[in-house]
Structures are given as C-alpha cells and as structure tokens.
Amino acid sequence: MREKTGLTMSLLPKYTLILLWFFTSALLIPVEVFAQEAGKTRAQGKVIGNDKPVEEPEYQDDLVDYREDMRTFIQNIANFGRRVNPNFVVLTLNGADLLTKREDGDEDRRVPAEKYLRAIDGVIQESLYYGAMEVDQETLEKERKELLPKLEAAKKRGIKVLTLDYAKTTKKVSSIYSKSRKKGFIPYVAPAKGIELNKIAKYPRRPIGENPSSVTTLDGVKNYTYLLDTTAYGSQGQFAMKLHDNNFDMVVLEPFYRKNKPLTFDNVNIIKSKKLGSRRLVLAYVNIGMAEAFRYYWKPQWREGRPTWVKAPKVGYADKYFVEFWRPEWQRLMFGTPTSYIYGLIRDLGFDGVVLDGVEAYRFFEGEEE
Numbered sequence: 001m002r003e004k005t006g007l008t009m010s011l012l013p014k015y016t017l018i019l020l021w022f023f024t025s026a027l028l029i030p031v032e033v034f035a036q037e038a039g040k041t042r043a044q045g046k047v048i049g050n051d052k053p054v055e056e057p058e059y060q061d062d063l064v065d066y067r068e069d070m071r072t073f074i075q076n077i078a079n080f081g082r083r084v085n086p087n088f089v090v091l092t093l094n095g096a097d098l099l100t101k102r103e104d105g106d107e108d109r110r111v112p113a114e115k116y117l118r119a120i121d122g123v124i125q126e127s128l129y130y131g132a133m134e135v136d137q138e139t140l141e142k143e144r145k146e147l148l149p150k151l152e153a154a155k156k157r158g159i160k161v162l163t164l165d166y167a168k169t170t171k172k173v174s175s176i177y178s179k180s181r182k183k184g185f186i187p188y189v190a191p192a193k194g195i196e197l198n199k200i201a202k203y204p205r206r207p208i209g210e211n212p213s214s215v216t217t218l219d220g221v222k223n224y225t226y227l228l229d230t231t232a233y234g235s236q237g238q239f240a241m242k243l244h245d246n247n248f249d250m251v252v253l254e255p256f257y258r259k260n261k262p263l264t265f266d267n268v269n270i271i272k273s274k275k276l277g278s279r280r281l282v283l284a285y286v287n288i289g290m291a292e293a294f295r296y297y298w299k300p301q302w303r304e305g306r307p308t309w310v311k312a313p314k315v316g317y318a319d320k321y322f323v324e325f326w327r328p329e330w331q332r333l334m335f336g337t338p339t340s341y342i343y344g345l346i347r348d349l350g351f352d353g354v355v356l357d358g359v360e361a362y363r364f365f366e367g368e369e370e
Contacts (some may be wrong), residue, residue, distance in 0.1 A: 066362035069097055069326040073288065074356060075119040077342060080335040081241030081354070084346045089218055089283060089353025091122045091162070094360055096150040099123070101161070112157060121218045124355060125151055125185075129176045131166025135193060143153075148183075155184055160218050161188040164226055167194050170203055177208055188224055198229035200246065207248050215249040216281035216352075221281065223311075224250035228285060230257050240267035247274045252355050255284040255345060262297055268350045284351040286341060288334055289358020293319040297333050298340070311364070322364045 028078070072084050074092065081088035087199040091175045099117065109291035123230045124131075134140040135339060163180045165187070167173050180187035187208070191201050225248045233239035236257050243251060251271060257263050272282050291298065291310055304312055309324040335342040345351045 002295040028240050031261075035148075036287070064326075064365075066326075066365045067098060068101070070095075070289075070359055070362050071101075071113060073197055073299070073325055073331060074098075074359065075116060076331070077288070077335045077354075077356070078119040080340075081346060083218055084343060085352075087217065088346065089122075089281060090120050091160075091218075091353070091355045092120060092359045093124050093164075093285075093355050093357040094126055095123065096125060096147055096154075098359065099154045100151055112153070117154070117159060119156055120159065121353070122162060123151065124162045124164050126164045127166065128163045129165050129179060130172060130189075131193060132193070135166045135191070136169055137171060145221065152183065160186065160221070162188070162221075162224065165189045175202070181208070186221060186224060188226055190226055192261055195229050197227060198214045198232040200225050200227065207246070209249075210247050211249070212247070212274075212276045212278055215281055216279055218250075218281070221249040223243060224248055224252065226252040228254050229244075230263075236261075236263060236267050240270040243271045244273055245275050247276055250281040250283065252283045252285060255286075255349060255351065256295075260294060262344070262349055265348065265350045272350075272352075281352045282350075283353045283355050284345045284349070286316065286334075286345070286356055287320070287358040288356050289322065289325055289361025290314060290320045291323045291330070322361055324365075325358075325361055 068070060074090070076164075078088070078090045081090065099113060101113045103109040103111045124146070125147060127139050127142060128151075130136065130138055132143060149160045161184070163185050165176045165180075167176060167189050168191045176189050177187050190197050191199065207223040207225075211222060215221055225246070227243075230239055230253065233242045239257065240263075243253075253263070253271070255263055268282055272280060273281050291302070293302070302310055304310060304321060307329065309327040309330060311322040311324065314320045314322065325331070332340065333342060337343065338347075342354065345354065
C-alpha cells in the first residue's frame with residue numbers, strides 16, 4: 001500500500017486502525033458483488049440490473065391523460081428545438097382543446113394550460129369557416145361556435161391564431177379573409193386539401209397585408225401560404241425559385257421533395273427570401289401523432305401492431321398509422337438527438353420552425369375517432 005502521509009502504522013490511533021481494517025476487509029469482497037449493486041436502479045417500483053432489459057410499463061386507460069401527454073410531448077419538442085435554435089417557432093395544426101385543461105377538483109371548469117401556452121407560438125386552425133368536409137362547403141355553425149371562444153381566449157394570452165380554410169369561389173374566399181381578419185386572426189384560403197394541396201392559391205393575386213419588411217419572428221407575420229405537396233413544380237431548384245417569387249411573410253412546407261428526398265439547405269435558404277429580397281419565415285410540416293409509411297424513419301418490417309406502439313391506420317389514409325405518441329421510441333425519432341427529425345430540420349435543412357400536425361391523435365385513444 002502506497003503511503004501518502006509518511007505516517008507509520010504504529011503511530012496511528014486505535015480507532016484509525018479499526019477503520020483501516022474494515023476498509024481493507026471490504027476490498028476482499030468480490031468485484032462482481034459491487035458491480036451488481038452499483039448496476040442496480042429502480043424503475044416502476046422494481047429493482048433492475050444493467051444486464052437485464054427494462055420492461056416497459058403497460059399504459060392503463062383509466063390512468064392516462066392522453067391530452068396532457070400530448071401537451072408534454074409538444075412542450076418537449078419546443079424546448080429541444082429552442083436549445084438548437086433559440087428562435088425556433090412552434091405552431092400546431094388544430095388542437096384548440098389543448099389550450100385549456102380541467103381544473104383540479106372541478107370537472108366542469110376549464111382553465112388555461114399555462115405551461116403549454118408558454119411553449120407554443122401559435123395555432124393554425126383548419127376549416128374555421130369553410131372546408132371541414134369539402135372545399136367550398138361551409139363549416140357547421142355549431143363547430144365554429146365551439147372553436148371561436150378557445151381561439152379568441154388564446155389570442156388574448158399572446159398566442160398567434162392563424163386560419164386555414166379551403167375554398168375556391170372568389171366570393172367565399174373574400175368573405176373568409178374578411179371574417180378572419182376582423183377577429184385579429186391571420187388567414188390563408190387554400191384551393192385544395194391534403195395531398196391535393198400542391199399549388200399556391202391564385203386569389204387574391206398578392207398576399208393580403210403584403211409588406212416589404214423582413215420578418216424573422218411570428219409577431220411580424222401578417223400573411224402566409226401553406227403547401228403540402230411540392231411535386232408540381234419540376235426540380236427542387238425550380239420549386240425553390242417559384243416559392244421565392246412571392247412576398248408572403250411566412251411559408252409552411254412539406255420538407256421532403258419527391259421520393260422522400262429532403263429539400264436542400266440551399267433551396268430552403270432561397271425560399272426564405274421574398275421576391276422583394278427581404279427575409280421571411282419558412283416552417284416545416286411534421287406529423288407527430290401518426291407514423292407515415294412513406295417517411296425515411298419507417299422500417300420495412302413495420303405494420304399495424306409491429307412495433308406494438310404502431311396502431312391502426314387513419315380512415316382514408318392507408319399509409320398513416322396512429323402511434324402511441326407518449327412512447328419514448330416514437331419521441332426519440334422526433335426530437336432529442338442529432339439524428340432526430342426536428343434536429344435535422346433545423347441544422348441540416350435550415351427551417352425556422354415547425355407546424356405540428358397529428359396533435360389531436362389523443363382522440364383516437366380516447367375512442368372519439370375510429
């Protein structure tokens with residue numbers, strides 16, 4: 001034993017000798033015993049070891065608040081995104097019910113979901129006026145009356161509210177813009193829905209509230225456009241130049257272009273510039289409530305029930321599967337590491353933020369959506 005103090009054993013007090021005896025005796029305990037004890041930890045009330053796989057807890061429907069799980073998921077995405085880019089913008093597509101939660105002890109009273117409201121920057125509400133079922137078809141008054149108070153309350157708390165309606169008739173389009181702007185919302189009226197939405201609306205010919213100023217935060221956005229299918233414009237370069245050729249303050253895009261190839265950083269940078277040369281925001285569409293079989297992360301062996309957190313396909317969308325969005329396996333695909341979806345959108349492609357779709361997937365697990 002190496003002496004560091006220069007003291008001899010004979011000069012040590014008796015109690016020190018006792019402590020040394022205890023310490024050296026402990027060294028005789030087999031190393032594997034220490035390794036076993038040190039490797040133990042507790043999970044779900046059970047002691048587990050590093051050499052044994054951790055069993056994932058089974059979710060029990062009567063114990064799970066799916067809406068709160070979705071809020072937490074979105075909050076974590078926002079926090080991660082802002083660690084990578086402090087100006088990262090987070091919008092949700094729909095999800096007005098997430099803006100409030102039931103007050104503890106009072107099932108009938110709803111209060112603002114404060115932590116969640118601080119995490120997101122805004123909400124894009126689909127079909128507030130037209131297009132809930134079909135393009136050019138007016139949304140039921142009952143549905144609009146349920147949505148408006150939630151959206152107006154969020155706006156009062158500093159949440160940007162944007163509307164995305166679906167109409168082609170000039171008179172209806174004008175009416176939507178007028179009604180939405182009177183509410184203080186930022187409207188866009190698209191001429192088609194879903195995968196058919198592959199072109200910018202031709203009317204109005206120029207953005208409402210068009211301005212030459214650079215827009216680098218959501219507060220400066222006065223108008224925007226939304227495009228889910230980017231394949232109608234030829235090559236990536238042609239597409240980027242076409243999107244550059246307008247003066248919208250914000251553009252929402254599908255980030256992949258043909259055969260699951262992402263847009264390049266350079267092309268996203270071209271789109272960030274308005275026709276006038278000033279800067280604007282470019283956000284990426286991301287579905288966090290459904291696994292899409294045409295995405296890069298989808299594995300050939302995946303199907304409904306395999307892995308277990310991939311659930312039934314959405315009705316009418318054979319390649320979109322509901323997922324148990326609270327599961328760590330799914331969330332790791334979305335955020336948290338340099339190989340995650342969100343990180344790639346920010347660092348590799350240069351997007352300013354995201355529009356999160358699938359945020360109402362909780363309805364599927366609550367039994368509201370088949």
